[in-house]
Amino acid sequence: MTSRAISRRAGAIFAAAFAAGAFGAFPAAAAPEAARPTPAPGRKRASTPAAPAPKKASATPKALPPIYESYLVGEKAIAAAGRVATSSGRRVLVNFGTNDCDACRVVNDAIYDPVFLEPFMKQFIPVFIDVSPSNPNRELLARYGIDPAKGLPAIVVSTKELDPAVVTRDGEVARAAANGKKAVQDWLLGQFEQSGN
Secondary structure, three states, X not given: OOHHHHHHHHHHHHHHHXXXXXXXXXXXXXXXXXXXXXXXXXXXXXXXXXXXXXXXXXXXXXXXXXXXXXXXXXXXXXXXXXXXXXXXXXXXXXXXXXXXOHHHHHHHHHHOOHHHHHHHHHHEXXXXXXXXXXXXXXXXXXXXXXXXXXXXXXXXXXOOOOOEEEEOOOOHXXXXXXXXXXXXXXXXXXXXXXXXX
16 A cells, blocks of 8 residues: 555545544634724724744753644544444554553554554554543543553454454553554554454
C-alpha cells in the first residue's frame, strides 16, 4: 500500500468521524479586522499594537504535538471507525491514552513507523481516544473494564463483527512500551489476523 493510499484511507476515516459528529465543536476564531465596528465620526480607530519582540530561546523543550485530540467525542469516533472497518473488512483498534503519557508516545511511534504503518492499516482502523482525567471520554474506560492506574495506553481490538476481542486491562501495552518501539510492534503483530483466516 502506498503512502497515498494510506492518506486516502485516513481521509475517509476522518470524514466518517467528522460526519458522525466525533469532533465536537471547534473554538470560534477572532473577528477579522474588517468585521470590527467602525469608530464614530471624528474618532480614529485605535491603532493595532506592534508585534511583540521575539522571545529568546529558552532551555525548556517545545511541547510535543498531541497524539489524542481532547475535543474528540470517543463514542462517536469509535462508531465511525466501526462503519469504516465494516465496509473495508478490517477491525477497529481503539487506543485509550493521554498526551502526557510516555508509553503512549512509544506506542504512537511504533504504529506510525513507516515500515510498520502499511501492514497495520491493512488490518485495523485505529482510533486514538483521549482519556485524561478531565476528559469525558474517561468514562469509556469503565465500559471495557480498564483501570488506568494499571497503565496507559490501553488498547481494545475488535473482531470483524465489532465485538471486543482483546482488551488490555493490566498495563500490558505500557509494559511493552517500556521495552521500546520494537516490543510494541511485536505485541501489535500478535493481534494481526493471519492470512487465510
